[in-house]
Amino acid sequence: MQAQSKIDFSHFSADTLQVVISGTWKIGGKLPAPGEVFRRLTSDPRIKNIIINGSGLQGWDTTFLTFISTINKECQSRNIGLEMRELPRGVERLLHLASAASEQTEARQQRVRKPFLYMVGDSAVHFGTSTVEMLSFIGGVALTFLKFLQGKASFRRIDLLLLIEECGAQSLPIITLISVLVGLILAFVGAVQLKLFGAQIYVANLVAIAMAREMGALMTGIIMAGRTGAAFAAQLGTMQVNEEIDALTTLGISPMEFLVLPRLLALVLMVPLLCLYADFLGILGGAIVGVGMLDITLVQYLAQTQESLDLTNISLGIFKGTIFAIIVAMSGCMRGLQSGRSASAVGEAATSAVVTAIVGIIVTDGIVAVLCDVLQI
Amino acid sequence: MNRQDEKTSNTPHIIVSDLTMAYGDFVIQRDLNFTINRNDVFIVMGGSGCGKTTLLRHLIGLKRPVKGKVFYEDISFWEVDSGERSRIMRKSGILYQGGALWSSMTLAENVALPLDEYTDLSRGDIKEIVSLKLAMVGLAGYEEFYPAELSGGMQKRAGLARAMALDPEILFFDEPSAGLDPISAKRLDDLILELRDSLGTTVVVVTHELPSIFAIGNNSIFLDTETRTIIGQGEPHMLLAQTDALRVKEFLTRGETASAGSRAG
Numbered sequence: 288m289q290a291q292s293k294i295d296f297s298h299f300s301a302d303t304l305q306v307v308i309s310g311t312w313k314i315g316g317k318l319p320a321p322g323e324v325f326r327r328l329t330s331d332p333r334i335k336n337i338i339i340n341g342s343g344l345q346g347w348d349t350t351f352l353t354f355i356s357t358i359n360k361e362c363q364s365r366n367i368g369l370e371m372r373e374l375p376r377g378v379e380r381l382l383h384l385a386s387a388a389s390e391q392t393e394a395r396q397q398r399v400r401k402p403f404l405y406m407v408g409d410s411a412v413h414f415g416t417s418t419v420e421m422l423s424f425i426g427g428v429a430l431t432f433l434k435f436l437q438g439k440a441s442f443r444r445i446d447l448l449l450l451i452e453e454c455g456a457q458s459l460p461i462i463t464l465i466s467v468l469v470g471l472i473l474a475f476v477g478a479v480q481l482k483l484f485g486a487q488i489y490v491a492n493l494v495a496i497a498m499a500r501e502m503g504a505l506m507t508g509i510i511m512a513g514r515t516g517a518a519f520a521a522q523l524g525t526m527q528v529n530e531e532i533d534a535l536t537t538l539g540i541s542p543m544e545f546l547v548l549p550r551l552l553a554l555v556l557m558v559p560l561l562c563l564y565a566d567f568l569g570i571l572g573g574a575i576v577g578v579g580m581l582d583i584t585l586v587q588y589l590a591q592t593q594e595s596l597d598l599t600n601i602s603l604g605i606f607k608g609t610i611f612a613i614i615v616a617m618s619g620c621m622r623g624l625q626s627g628r629s630a631s632a633v634g635e636a637a638t639s640a641v642v643t644a645i646v647g648i649i650v651t652d653g654i655v656a657v658l659c660d661v662l663q664i
Numbered sequence: 665m666n667r668q669d670e671k672t673s674n675t676p677h678i679i680v681s682d683l684t685m686a687y688g689d690f691v692i693q694r695d696l697n698f699t700i701n702r703n704d705v706f707i708v709m710g711g712s713g714c715g716k717t718t719l720l721r722h723l724i725g726l727k728r729p730v731k732g733k734v735f736y737e738d739i740s741f742w743e744v745d746s747g748e749r750s751r752i753m754r755k756s757g758i759l760y761q762g763g764a765l766w767s768s769m770t771l772a773e774n775v776a777l778p779l780d781e782y783t784d785l786s787r788g789d790i791k792e793i794v795s796l797k798l799a800m801v802g803l804a805g806y807e808e809f810y811p812a813e814l815s816g817g818m819q820k821r822a823g824l825a826r827a828m829a830l831d832p833e834i835l836f837f838d839e840p841s842a843g844l845d846p847i848s849a850k851r852l853d854d855l856i857l858e859l860r861d862s863l864g865t866t867v868v869v870v871t872h873e874l875p876s877i878f879a880i881g882n883n884s885i886f887l888d889t890e891t892r893t894i895i896g897q898g899e900p901h902m903l904l905a906q907t908d909a910l911r912v913k914e915f916l917t918r919g920e921t922a923s924a925g926s927r928a929g
Binding site for chain 2: 441525526529530531533534536537540
């Protein structure tokens with residue numbers, strides 16, 4: 288059983304308070320607070336000196352040091368002399384060590400709260416610079432792509448193939464699941480309304496057109512943003528942390544050609560195919576509802592689908608998918624290359640890549656919808 | 665390989681004049697002036713956070729100086745276009761602090777990439793060179809390993825093999841012996857001297873390891889954190905013997921300033 292830690296006070300002389308410390312002072316024990324000493328000081332303004340006597344101390348750790356240093360600080364601010372007697376040698380040495388290096392005041396001042404207007408202005412300026420950065424990145428990618436078309440861009444073919452596998456074949460399971468479910472959902476929503484008119488057969492039209500025009504491309508884009516865009520940002524961000532990108536740059540190899548181009552190509556090649564695949568599976572999902580619940584035969588359903596779909600709808604979806612692929616690849620790579628050099632910066636880069644990509648996809652989709660309406664496509 | 669004969673030592677290779685480095689408004693070092701001669705083993709030293717690595721980034725084209733110039737022979741490095749800069753950099757090899765190997769590629773592919781990119785050598789020749797370079801740094805047989813499968817010291821040595829791939833005229837080392845055990849650090853020092861002697865390479869080393877500084881350096885600068893500029897330069901032993909700057913003395917003697925004078929000889 289450890290001895291109870293406690294403080295005893297005695298008056299050494301009229302203006303000197305003796306604080307006798309005894310027992311075991313260790314983390315986890317129940318310790319007296321330095322406040323007890325301060326109360327004594329406040330209640331008796333005559334005290335000009337404190338003597339801390341550690342003769343009864345049986346064990347100690349950092350908690351004892353913090354106790355002493357709190358009293359020390361308070362004494363300094365009240366102009367009271369502090370004397371230590373019979374403290375273990377280790378305590379004195381550590382206290383001396385902690386007071387040896389003066390506090391870096393510069394390091395503290397940076398945490399000052401900034402005024403509201405300052406922050407507004409700061410983020411406005413930041414928005415300006417980040418827009419310029421984004422535009423120059425897009426320009427850089429365009430130039431690199433031009434170089435690729437001329438056959439002068441240098442990247443490893445094997446990287447491209449690996450990336451195609453990563454964002455093509457390996458995305459199939461998740462695309463399958465989501466597309467079938469979206470098809471099902473569309474069919475359910477449509478069925479409830481169309482049943483009122485006895486026009487259940489038109490569920491096939493609804494699902495086919497919605498999938499081909501909108502949902503196939505949109506869902507693929509968003510899945511790729513979360514799956515591949517984030518992965519790109521994290522890969523490039525980690526390369527930034529490890530100075531791998533510096534190593535490329537100083538070797539005269541452009542990270543745009545070597546890292547961004549294959550990622551862009553892989554997505555632009557794969558997403559339209561995934562889009563088509565999503566369309567097909569969405570229609571299949573609709574057929575499950577149509578055949579299973581609406582008493583339409585499979586042949587009827589497919590014939591109706593075939594009648595309602597034309598090349599315009601399908602190619603519009605694929606066109607949008609291609610644009611979404613560019614958006615996902617660019618935002619992933621851009622955020623990755625912009626990433627700072629710490630673990631949390633890489634995390635932020637991945638998050639920011641997904642947010643940028645999804646916003647980009649939805650805004651583009653909106654613009655295309657308006658354009659289609661104006662052009663009557 | 666007889667670069668040594670063509671251009672003898674004591675001809676300037678890199679000249680830095682009035683260089684000021686800053687991040688935004690925060691000046692890291694100002695008014696740096698020094699010359700790195702051919703065949704030098706040039707040490708950039710100073711306490712942690714004094715801007716050693718930042719200086720290196722200015723020399724290798726990763727960060728533009730706020731003020732001042734860097735000359736490679738007679739070309740002003742930051743005033744020519746980026747194509748010319750990358751031609752200059754092609755003649756130098758850099759060993760980064762953590763090795764900076766490309767993690768998606770094997771060691772062989774890492775070392776081969778500069779060769780693939782800038783030479784017309786056949787696949788077989790490249791393979792031979794890669795094996796030779798890896799063997800030189802003591803990593804023979806590790807061709808098919810990925811960087812993540814190696815220890816930190818091995819990654820660093822592989823990084824050196826990559827830096828040496830194109831037989832560079834200048835080798836930059838960023839904290840080469842940080843994280844290495846004393847024996848590996850010594851071997852790396854020996855390798856640096858060997859490269860300098862046999863290939864006539866100019867070597868620039870950013871470090872704060874005292875044994876290395878004294879063992880390999882034949883010229884050096886000391887970057888001071890407080891005054892934010894160079895407060896000592898010269899051959900390390902001479903510098904220790906002659907300098908009046910207290911902080912240089914402290915640094916070179918691990919803080920044992922009192923006995924500095926007697927040890928210097």
